[in-house]
Amino acid sequence: MWKSFHQFASPPHFYRLAGYLIPWFGVAALILILVGTYGGLVLAPADYQQGDGFRIIYVHVPSATMSLAAYTLMATAAGIGLIWRIKLAHAVAAAAAPIGASFTFLALATGSLWGKPMWGTWWAWDARLTSELILLFLFLGYMSLRAANDDTGKADRASGLLAVVGVVNVPIIHYSVEWWNSLHQGATIIKLGEPAITGDMLWPLLTMMVGFGCYFATVLMIRARSQVLQRERNSRWLKDL
Amino acid sequence: MKKRYERGALVALVLAGVGIAVALTLRALDENILYFYTPHQVSAGEAPDGKRFRLGGLVIPGSIHRTPGSQKISFLVTDNKETLPVEYEGVLPDLFRDGQGVIAHGTINDGGVFVADEVLAKHDENYMPPEVAEALKEVHGDEQT
Numbered sequence: 001m002w003k004s005f006h007q008f009a010s011p012p013h014f015y016r017l018a019g020y021l022i023p024w025f026g027v028a029a030l031i032l033i034l035v036g037t038y039g040g041l042v043l044a045p046a047d048y049q050q051g052d053g054f055r056i057i058y059v060h061v062p063s064a065t066m067s068l069a070a071y072t073l074m075a076t077a078a079g080i081g082l083i084w085r086i087k088l089a090h091a092v093a094a095a096a097a098p099i100g101a102s103f104t105f106l107a108l109a110t111g112s113l114w115g116k117p118m119w120g121t122w123w124a125w126d127a128r129l130t131s132e133l134i135l136l137f138l139f140l141g142y143m144s145l146r147a148a149n150d151d152t153g154k155a156d157r158a159s160g161l162l163a164v165v166g167v168v169n170v171p172i173i174h175y176s177v178e179w180w181n182s183l184h185q186g187a188t189i190i191k192l193g194e195p196a197i198t199g200d201m202l203w204p205l206l207t208m209m210v211g212f213g214c215y216f217a218t219v220l221m222i223r224a225r226s227q228v229l230q231r232e233r234n235s236r237w238l239k240d241l
Numbered sequence: 242m243k244k245r246y247e248r249g250a251l252v253a254l255v256l257a258g259v260g261i262a263v264a265l266t267l268r269a270l271d272e273n274i275l276y277f278y279t280p281h282q283v284s285a286g287e288a289p290d291g292k293r294f295r296l297g298g299l300v301i302p303g304s305i306h307r308t309p310g311s312q313k314i315s316f317l318v319t320d321n322k323e324t325l326p327v328e329y330e331g332v333l334p335d336l337f338r339d340g341q342g343v344i345a346h347g348t349i350n351d352g353g354v355f356v357a358d359e360v361l362a363k364h365d366e367n368y369m370p371p372e373v374a375e376a377l378k379e380v381h382g383d384e385q386t
Binding site: 045046047048049050054057079082083084085117118119120121124125126127161164165167168172180181182183185186187188196197198200201 | 245248249252255256259260263267271274275276277278279297332333334335336337344359360361362363364365366367368369370371372373374
């Protein structure tokens, strides 16, 4: 098992594997997002309270979910890189940061556009919104810490520690709507008891979420490959390629 | 090999330390993180005295009174334990209606009326088409007051 673990962590192996997987994930992302968009904008019925305005959920919820998933993945990769000294793990973490920041920004922007007509305000300092904003700052902080260090090894270690420490914010974001009174409503999909969303509205949402996940995987692998190229620019396997 | 465990323990230790620090900070800030107070909390004296705060609850159906010719409106907000009258003048969000969750920002005057200068609508986590909502209303009709 250790052998396969280290084989997977070897840059040439990862480079080849990612190159093989990228088109599959890319095509899956394209199909799922197209189907989900059609399902969400055309097939799903209007909401009983919010009418057609609720349809922004099909972008807002997947991007918010992916922002948390991207951070968790980035922190895990950075932690593995710190503990086992695996450079590939740091490369993956560095590749994930800008994508995660984009998802976070998208979640905040769509949430703001949704909040104005429904709640009556663009922004409120409630627990959910504030902790998601902190997530954006964590991503940006990680990226600037990397950019501030010319030495890749030092950048890996410094930014990696920030990524790992920042992971405490992830459960805070998730449970913020339960722990405190907030303007943001509670969870819809992961909830005990009666379903909070009907099936004809739910399936496009789940499709979009899986589609966003595939899109994230695609871009992550493309970016991680270019990270590997940069880090291994003097190595022999690259010259042989 | 030993160094790997040392590094692992170090990372775990830092994470645990920061986690505890954040948990303690959030506990200390608890009241400030609450976005609104319920009428029950207000009557229990938990809301800040004489300062602006946010009041959250449901609009009692049928309690909305509009003053003709102006934007003045008054309604009752409840959390099914206590009820508080609210007065407001200004633009309301689309979702403001009977039975809706709202958050009002303002102060309590001497007469015990909450005078708001901002009213936000809170929506719940339920999404369904109007037909389903109608059907649910018929089933649960007796439970709603």
